Amino acid sequence: MTLFRLCIAITCILATCAVLLGALWAQFGAGEFPCPLCIIQRMAMMLAALGPAWLLCRAARGPVDAHDFAQCYACSILAALVGGTVSGRQVLLHIAPGDPGYGAPMFGMHLYTWAFVVFIVVVAVSGVQMLFLPKRSEVHRVGIGARSSVLLLGVIIAVNAVAVFVESGFHWYLPDNPTSNRLIDELRGKSGGEGGVESPEAMNGAMKP
Amino acid sequence: MDALIFLLILATLIAMWRGKRRLAGALFAVSLVAVWMLFKHHATDTLPINL
Numbered sequence: 651m652t653l654f655r656l657c658i659a660i661t662c663i664l665a666t667c668a669v670l671l672g673a674l675w676a677q678f679g680a681g682e683f684p685c686p687l688c689i690i691q692r693m694a695m696m697l698a699a700l701g702p703a704w705l706l707c708r709a710a711r712g713p714v715d716a717h718d719f720a721q722c723y724a725c726s727i728l729a730a731l732v733g734g735t736v737s738g739r740q741v742l743l744h745i746a747p748g749d750p751g752y753g754a755p756m757f758g759m760h761l762y763t764w765a766f767v768v769f770i771v772v773v774a775v776s777g778v779q780m781l782f783l784p785k786r787s788e789v790h791r792v793g794i795g796a797r798s799s800v801l802l803l804g805v806i807i808a809v810n811a812v813a814v815f816v817e818s819g820f821h822w823y824l825p826d827n828p829t830s831n832r833l834i835d836e837l838r839g840k841s842g843g844e845g846g847v848e849s850p851e852a853m854n855g856a857m858k859p
Numbered sequence: 860m861d862a863l864i865f866l867l868i869l870a871t872l873i874a875m876w877r878g879k880r881r882l883a884g885a886l887f888a889v890s891l892v893a894v895w896m897l898f899k900h901h902a903t904d905t906l907p908i909n910l
Binding site: 703812 | 862866868869873894895
């Protein structure tokens, strides 16, 4: 059971990392600039993955008990609730008939719809984990796999920090409909470097979340 | 702003890695609130349209 709980935590982190890597591929491979809501969903997904990551970090330092499990998975549920709210709002933004949605669909659904599914799964998995809390402290042997998964999550967070800085440049907020990397535009000295479409025509019907 | 929140999340992970429970919990809470405030900013942003 001890090893099983550890494997579930590692799987949660790796699954989240896979989704985040898919989002990075859509950004750099397919050339789709993420909108502000997409970025917020990435943040919520990372925070949701921090729950099992925290559990692994605690297990690496000593025995973990039911309180540790509950605290870590509660963090995941809270983050998933925030993320589900954001992705749900983005789904509702494009729910009108005829709306093409934001970006290209992947496996039949848009990325924000997949994100909504991911957040629901996070809540469900965390709930099931909390149903079967250990009755006493357990000693887990945290190996290289667990450490690597936490390290991978850290690298993905750092890459996202750099990517969003390049996209937003020296501005506080991203434009609603980003169309270029503002930092590169500014360094090249392009004038009117809003890096996004904010005109009424562009906002009307093509609002990219 | 977005990059700063990502760095905050990274700092949370580092605090967890180093075993700083209170700091990690506090950073997690601050990160979550910051994400919610950023969402609130974008969700309540005035659309530049004339009806």
